[in-house]
Amino acid sequence: MARFANGWRWLCSIAFIFAAGTGDARVPLAVAEEACQKPTDVTVVQLLNRWRAEFATGDADRIAGLYAVNATLIATKDGKAYKGRDAIRGYYKDFLVRRPGLSIKPAELTPGCGTAVIRGPVVYRLTGERKGTRILLGGRFTAEFALVDGAWLIVRHSLAADPRSVGEAFGEAAAKTPPL
Numbered sequence: 001m002a003r004f005a006n007g008w009r010w011l012c013s014i015a016f017i018f019a020a021g022t023g024d025a026r027v028p029l030a031v032a033e034e035a036c037q038k039p040t041d042v043t044v045v046q047l048l049n050r051w052r053a054e055f056a057t058g059d060a061d062r063i064a065g066l067y068a069v070n071a072t073l074i075a076t077k078d079g080k081a082y083k084g085r086d087a088i089r090g091y092y093k094d095f096l097v098r099r100p101g102l103s104i105k106p107a108e109l110t111p112g113c114g115t116a117v118i119r120g121p122v123v124y125r126l127t128g129e130r131k132g133t134r135i136l137l138g139g140r141f142t143a144e145f146a147l148v149d150g151a152w153l154i155v156r157h158s159l160a161a162d163p164r165s166v167g168e169a170f171g172e173a174a175a176k177t178p179p180l
Contacts, residue, residue, distance in 0.1 A: 043111075047116060055102055058099075071088060073158075117142065122159065143158075
C-alpha cells in the first residue's frame with residue numbers, strides 16, 4: 001500500500017513538473033481534487049433556505065447581499081436580465097412592494113466543485129392591482145451558487161416567473177411536486 005502511495009505521489013509530481021514546464025497553467029488533477037469543496041445536498045438546501053429566509057424579511061439589501069457582485073438575475077419570463085448586485089437590489093425593492101408570498105420546492109440539486117445548482121417549481125402570491133386582490137406568478141427557478149472568497153453566493157438566478165390565472169396548471173413538474 002505504501003509503495004502505491006509513493007508511486008502516486010511520484011506520478012503527481014511528474015505531472016506537475018510537466019505542466020509547469022510547458023507553461024500550462026492548469027493544476028494537476030490530484031491537487032485540484034484536494035482543493036475541491038463540493039457541498040453536500042444538505043448544504044445546498046441550506047443555501048436555498050438562507051435565500052428564503054432573507055426573502056421573507058422583505059429587505060432588498062439583505063437579499064441582494066446573497067448575490068455575487070457580478071451576479072445575474074433573470075426574474076421574468078421575458079428574459080430581462082438584472083446584472084450586478086445593485087441592479088438585483090433595485091429589482092427586489094420594486095418587487096417586494098407587492099408583498100409576495102413564496103412557495104418554492106427544490107426538486108433537483110447538483111453539487112459541484114465549489115458550485116451548487118438548485119432547480120424546481122416556484123409560486124409567488126402577489127398583491128393585485130385592485131384592492132384586496134392577489135395574483136399568482138409561477139414557473140421553474142434555477143439558482144446557481146459558487147464559493148466566492150470563502151462564502152457561498154448566488155452567481156446566476158432565474159425565477160422564471162410566468163403569470164397564470166388561478167385555475168391554470170403550472171406544468172407537469174409543478175403538478176407532481178406541491179409547493180411547500
